[in-house]
Amino acid sequence: xxxxxxxxxxxxxxxxxxxxxxxxxxxxxxxxxxxxxxxxxxxxxxxxxxxxxxxxxxxxxxxxxxxxxxxxxxxxxxxxxxxxxxxxxxxxxxxxxxxxxxxxxxxxxxxxxxxxxxxxxxxxxxxxxxxxxxxxxxxxxxxxxxxxxxxxxxxxxxxxxxxxxxxxxxxxxxxxxxxxxxxxxxxxxxxxxxxxxxxxxxxxxxxxxxxxxxxxxxxxxxxxxxxxxxxxxxxxxxxxxxxxxx
Numbered sequence: 001x002x003x004x005x006x007x008x009x010x011x012x013x014x015x016x017x018x019x020x021x022x023x024x025x026x027x028x029x030x031x032x033x034x035x036x037x038x039x040x041x042x043x044x045x046x047x048x049x050x051x052x053x054x055x056x057x058x059x060x061x062x063x064x065x066x067x068x069x070x071x072x073x074x075x076x077x078x079x080x081x082x083x084x085x086x087x088x089x090x091x092x093x094x095x096x097x098x099x100x101x102x103x104x105x106x107x108x109x110x111x112x113x114x115x116x117x118x119x120x121x122x123x124x125x126x127x128x129x130x131x132x133x134x135x136x137x138x139x140x141x142x143x144x145x146x147x148x149x150x151x152x153x154x155x156x157x158x159x160x161x162x163x164x165x166x167x168x169x170x171x172x173x174x175x176x177x178x179x180x181x182x183x184x185x186x187x188x189x190x191x192x193x194x195x196x197x198x199x200x201x202x203x204x205x206x207x208x209x210x211x212x213x214x215x216x217x218x219x220x221x222x223x224x225x226x227x228x229x230x231x232x233x234x235x236x237x238x239x240x241x242x243x244x245x246x
Contacts, residue, residue: 003063004032004109005150006087010077012040014095015049017196022053024098024194030106031061034086038077039068046095075162075170082161089117089150092171096196097147103192114152115184116175119192121145129191138172138179139221140229142212146171148192155183168204169211176219209233 007025011018025035035057037050047068057064065084071077078092089109093099100122109117120131133143159177162170179185213230217223 003034003087004106005030005089005091005104006034006036006081006085006153007091007093008036008038008078008081008085009093009095010038010040010074010081011042011046011050011095013042013044014046015042015044017096018046018049020098021093021095022050024101025093026053026056026060026062027101028099028104029102030104032106034063034065036064036081036084037066037068038071038081039066040077041068041070073164073167075164075166079161079164082156085153088153090153090156091150092146093193094147094196098194100191100194103190108188109150112186114154115186116152116155116178117150117186117188118144119148119188119190121148122191122194124194124196131189132187135179135185135187138176140216142169142172142175144175145193145195146175147195149175150192151178159183166211166215168208169215172212173215176215180219205237206234 009018009021014021025033039047039050047066050066054064063086067080067084071080081092082090118132120129122129130145132145133141135143137143155178159174159181161174163173164170166173209230213226216226
């Protein structure tokens with residue numbers, strides 16, 4: 001059976017945040033959806049918390065699936081979820097992020113037949129709303145918000161899954177491949193997700209920037225310019241840290 005939407009949540013020791021993520025899905029009121037949980041064999045109560053919602057999933061008509069086993073990283077886990085997806089549209093919702101209230105509209109998803117839908121994102125820490133940058137700037141940086149994208153299943157069949165050789169920036173690699181391959185992008189001016197930024201700091205952020213540099217180079221961007229942009233980001237971060245702004 002083909003459903004309208006598949007939501008994939010990847011988790012690992014997410015007992016402090018997973019309930020809010022699940023509640024944000026249930027509050028949408030959509031029934032024609034599949035909800036897949038790919039857990040990395042958590043050692044806390046994450047899986048038990050997910051299982052505690054089984055009755056609510058059933059009563060809301062949500063087709064759900066829980067898979068808990070070791071994986072080789074977040075993109076390996078996402079790819080596992082994609083292999084199980086039944087929906088025409090697919091959304092990746094992190095285990096510490098949430099959907100904006102009543103933002104998923106059946107009519108909206110039915111009105112667009114292909115490509116990638118993308119929108120705005122709210123930052124949990126300061127409640128600021130961020131809008132995507134100009135689409136063609138994706139050649140230089142991640143101009144979209146991955147948690148606020150909805151990808152048609154046919155796109156994965158055409159472009160392929162996430163490159164598991166990247167541990168932090170494979171979402172950028174995937175969306176860049178979509179853009180280079182002339183996949184249609186549809187911008188909708190509304191907030192889809194509330195994003196928790198706590199994980200995007202320090203070494204992980206710099207590692208992510210370096211992966212972006214490698215991805216740009218592998219897609220034909222000038223190597224010197226890619227290195228210049230990467231080093232500029234690091235210098236900017238050091239300056240902001242010295243000024244006490246981060």
